[in-house]
Amino acid sequence: MMHTQPFIFADYLRRFIRLWEKAGNFLIAMFTPSWRWMTLLTGQFFLFQAITIVSPGEGALLRWQGPAGILFAIAAFALLWVASHNQLPKGVQVIYEKISHTLWYRLIQIVWIMAFFITATNFAAPQITDAVTGNYRVDAIAFIHMDIDLILHGVNPYTDNAAFWQALQRWPGETPTPVLGAHAFGANPLNYPSIAAREVVIHQVFSSGEKTTTAFDPRTVHNYPAGILLLGAPFIWAGMPSLLWLNLLAFAILIFLLLRRALPEQRPSMLTAALLNPAIWNYTIFVNYDVIVILCIAAAWFFSPNRRASAIMMGLACSIKQLAWFFAPFYFIAIYKKDGWKAAIAGGVWMFAVFFAVNLPFIILSPVAWFQSVLVPATDSFYPIGFGPISLALSRDIPFGPHILWSGMEFGVWVGLIAWAWFRPVNRNDLPLIAPLALWFGWRSPMNYFAFQPIFAAHTTAEKERAELLAANSEEP
Numbered sequence: 001m002m003h004t005q006p007f008i009f010a011d012y013l014r015r016f017i018r019l020w021e022k023a024g025n026f027l028i029a030m031f032t033p034s035w036r037w038m039t040l041l042t043g044q045f046f047l048f049q050a051i052t053i054v055s056p057g058e059g060a061l062l063r064w065q066g067p068a069g070i071l072f073a074i075a076a077f078a079l080l081w082v083a084s085h086n087q088l089p090k091g092v093q094v095i096y097e098k099i100s101h102t103l104w105y106r107l108i109q110i111v112w113i114m115a116f117f118i119t120a121t122n123f124a125a126p127q128i129t130d131a132v133t134g135n136y137r138v139d140a141i142a143f144i145h146m147d148i149d150l151i152l153h154g155v156n157p158y159t160d161n162a163a164f165w166q167a168l169q170r171w172p173g174e175t176p177t178p179v180l181g182a183h184a185f186g187a188n189p190l191n192y193p194s195i196a197a198r199e200v201v202i203h204q205v206f207s208s209g210e211k212t213t214t215a216f217d218p219r220t221v222h223n224y225p226a227g228i229l230l231l232g233a234p235f236i237w238a239g240m241p242s243l244l245w246l247n248l249l250a251f252a253i254l255i256f257l258l259l260r261r262a263l264p265e266q267r268p269s270m271l272t273a274a275l276l277n278p279a280i281w282n283y284t285i286f287v288n289y290d291v292i293v294i295l296c297i298a299a300a301w302f303f304s305p306n307r308r309a310s311a312i313m314m315g316l317a318c319s320i321k322q323l324a325w326f327f328a329p330f331y332f333i334a335i336y337k338k339d340g341w342k343a344a345i346a347g348g349v350w351m352f353a354v355f356f357a358v359n360l361p362f363i364i365l366s367p368v369a370w371f372q373s374v375l376v377p378a379t380d381s382f383y384p385i386g387f388g389p390i391s392l393a394l395s396r397d398i399p400f401g402p403h404i405l406w407s408g409m410e411f412g413v414w415v416g417l418i419a420w421a422w423f424r425p426v427n428r429n430d431l432p433l434i435a436p437l438a439l440w441f442g443w444r445s446p447m448n449y450f451a452f453q454p455i456f457a458a459h460t461t462a463e464k465e466r467a468e469l470l471a472a473n474s475e476e477p
Contacts, residue, residue: 029268031110035096036083036461037269038109041116041276043079044454046072048119048279051387051447058385059192059394066395069387073440080453084430084460116276123282131286134242135173138287142171143221145243147229148236157229158362158369161218165211168202175199176216180381184215189393189400192383223376226359227319228289247285250292254455257295257303262462263469273458279451287448293321294452300331301432302459307339311347315354322377323449326439329418330431337427377444378407386445406443414438429463432456 033041050072051057054065088096099105129135136142146167147157157163168176175198181187184201193215201215211218232243255274262270284290296317304310314331317324328351336344356363363370372379381403384390389409393400417438421431433456439449 026268029265030272031113032106033109033113033269033272034465035088035100036465037273038112039079040083040273040454040457040461041112043076043083043457044273044277044279045116046076046079047447047450047454048277048282050076051279051283054387054391054394057387057391057446058383060190061391061395063395063397066391066393066397069391070389073387077437077453080433080457084433084457084464113272113276116272116278119278120276120281123278124285127281127286130173131244132242134244136171136242137173139167139174139176139220140288141243141286142167142174144224144228144232144289145236146170147222148233148243151229151233152237156362156365156369157222158373159366161221162211164216164218164221165205167221169206176202177220177382178215179217180383182213182215184213189384190396192385217376217380219373219376220380222373224289224321225319225355225374226362227316228292228321230358231292231320244286247289247291250295251280251285254291254295254298257298258455258459258462261303261459263466265469266462266465270458270462273454277451277454279447279454283447284451289321290323290448290452293317293324294455296320297324297327297331297432298455298459301334302429307335307343307347308350311335311350312354314347315351316358318351319355319358322374323436323439326414327432327435330421330435333418333421334427334429334431382444384443386440386442387447388440388442388445390443390445403443406441410438410442413441428460430456430460433460 050069053072054061054069087093127137130137134145136145143164146163150157150160150163164176168174175195178185178193178198180189185191185193185197198215201213205211205213232246235243235246255271258270258274259267280291296313300310300313300317304313314324314328318328331351332344332348335347359370384394384400384406389398390406392398417434421434433453436449436453439445
């Protein structure tokens, strides 16, 4: 027995060394991805730069900002598509294989990905403390917290416009969305009201004691479907100080599903792409609930082998935020192309059943208030913002034209994309990458609508690379 101790220690030492070797290999793979993942990361970087160029994406811009932002956005979408679809020409492939093994190329990769890490960290770190303690800086987060409190106290949030002002008092750091054409702000779309200007109006309202003004629409306090309220309610009921823990949990689950779906050799690159997207950290995780919608859409499209469960997840996504509605027709097409009409109809029935089951209690209580609330983003006159073609108007390169013109263009592009998906001869899992592109042409095209497009591109890239790896392995003797 005396002599077994050294052998046990040696066994633990070998295990420790193997563990460190695996960790080291994983890190090396994270910092030295294949050409597909490097292309995706570059597209991810261009996407972030597209909004950085036109930042803050509202009010008057310099003449060069709009065109430059458009070029970066187009380049970003093109690179995401290339990464997840195209093959390298044989000549380029041969050159790349030679270059990819050189030291200088590896150093470029490491520096490039470290830049991503630093950028993402710089945006995430300052927001974490406020986010997890409930010190909200954005109205979308604060208003949902307020609505959940109303539900827990037996109040229908869709009929309580006074909650708008209660939320502003409760979270003075957040600023509401201004209404274009209000007396306090004017009707010039280039003069987006500053935070200071909005705070002056809020102070005047509180000082007068009359909670009325045309500068804001109090219905924006409850302009989401009820799904997000019901998902967030357990967190508030349990005494959590912040709803953003729900976002962090959803993001962790999304990354887990992506890694679980990928091949082992793809997981380092997948993790790099998912975690080091600065647009996610700056424009979604801490400012809205898009990550929960994207998780439900991804679960419905990619990860559920059960068609009924898939449709339920899509219905849940549509019951959380209107963003998911733009994905719904493409989801129908994907089911039809894969399993036929019966499956598509059954999926649609389950999807609508979930959506109305979640929202029906509030619709029954006050149908007019519910419908008016969830349609506020489309019916209210808000200032134009974004990094799509509207940035050309903000930089005075093109005229604004009427609001309806932009809505018509947005709708027309959406219908065109649906038609393209319908008549497309091939059936791939890339439709989530296409679905929200019509929003880029709207009067309001903020970055959060597109920040998760690299996530969908990453899944499609992994599927494409998986097929190539399996084909290469099958050819080996």
